[in-house]
Amino acid sequence: MGFSSSLSSYSISQLEVSKVARAIGHPARIAILELLFKKDCTCNDLVSQLPLAQSTVSQHLKELRKVRLIHGLDMPPKTIYSLNKQAYSQVQVLLNSFFQC
Amino acid sequence: MGFSSSLSSYSISQLEVSKVARAIGHPARIAILELLFKKDCTCNDLVSQLPLAQSTVSQHLKELRKVRLIHGLDMPPKTIYSLNKQAYSQVQVLLNSFFQC
DNA sequence: TTGGTTTATCGTAATATTGCAATCAATTAA
């Protein structure tokens, strides 16, 4: 990222909050989280409900996995994606505590 | 943004959540919000507490103003920045309702 | 008036993000 050179100037919690915020900072990723909240999906399931190409959706899934908001179960050639409910509520708590004080 | 061509494919609330998430998706902007939570500041006040040039801080302030998380009171040549506490708690509610269901 | 202070904006460069088509690897179906 553009600020990687002065990463150390920010606190762990500032970095953490901004990292998850950035991860959900795209409408497609919000849409993916909402769809996965309803039920587990394969990548193709998601592609058919989003205005994006398969490779693009796969990329967004990768971003969400990177911050552990979702979980991919490998069943080749399929991957079953699901919400990581634990991480999900941790993020909820994290954002809440940021906005609380 | 890169997804502006298919903006209409997303719901208002998906766009809204992702927009505020993106606004707080940078550690400098998180730091600014935290500093403004403690007390109102001028741009220079913030510059002296951040590892960034004045023009960069001004740019971040503009982003935060764009989503109305902060408020700028013009007292030329100074501008007094403060949290927009109302918008702040609206964002809190917005994110909570997203994570709730 | 002149000089200092403050902050927004402009110009520019470096980097990151987003999106797609094409392809590859791994599996299943025929």
Add this chain to the structure above:
DNA sequence: TTAATTGATTGCAATATTACGATAAACCAA
């Protein structure tokens, strides 16, 4: 085996973001 399906990855282009210095506008102090 051969063909089809699935999804990750690669390569690439377009655009957005981040950061800085320089500058301009608006005010105050001397």
